[in-house]
Amino acid sequence: MEIALSPFLPEALLVGFPEIDAQHEEVFTRIESLKAGCFGNTYVDIAEFQALLDSFTLHFATEERIAEDAGIDFAAHAKIHRDTLDLLRKALGDVIKGERDAHAFLRYAEYWFERHIREDDKRFVATLQESRHFRLPRSRRPVSNRLFSARA
Numbered sequence: 001m002e003i004a005l006s007p008f009l010p011e012a013l014l015v016g017f018p019e020i021d022a023q024h025e026e027v028f029t030r031i032e033s034l035k036a037g038c039f040g041n042t043y044v045d046i047a048e049f050q051a052l053l054d055s056f057t058l059h060f061a062t063e064e065r066i067a068e069d070a071g072i073d074f075a076a077h078a079k080i081h082r083d084t085l086d087l088l089r090k091a092l093g094d095v096i097k098g099e100r101d102a103h104a105f106l107r108y109a110e111y112w113f114e115r116h117i118r119e120d121d122k123r124f125v126a127t128l129q130e131s132r133h134f135r136l137p138r139s140r141r142p143v144s145n146r147l148f149s150a151r152a
């Protein structure tokens with residue numbers, strides 16, 4: 001029996017859509033890696049922070065594509081994505097200028113993302129499940145979770 005264990009995407013945050021769950025885990029993994037990398041360190045790897053924003057951007061575009069394919073009105077959710085990206089880009093600019101602490105940026109990004117999954121993405125996937133124009137892919141743990149799997 002395979003037991004999926006992931007330190008970065010707890011069961012409570014799974015939405016049941018493999019592509020979305022895998023992207024959620026990637027974002028959390030990047031945040032954790034950045035937190036570990038800049039703990040007790042004044043050096044900020046700007047390229048890695050930019051890669052985190054790229055992961056957010058890709059993830060938001062994925063959800064928007066899935067919604068469009070399913071014919072679901074996604075305007076309000078997409079606005080949340082745009083507003084958040086604007087805010088994160090501005091906050092990262094502040095980090096680069098030394099006006100904002102990198103850890104504070106990461107804590108905010110992590111808190112925001114967890115709340116967004118619980119409140120917005122779960123509702124989105126529930127709407128997908130109710131849509132007669134869309135068939136939800138078979139649910140399974142994200143591919144990256146194999147790194148954390150154990151056999152019992």
Ligand SMILES: [Fe+2]
Pocket residue numbers: 060063077081116120121
């Ligand atoms: Fe979303």
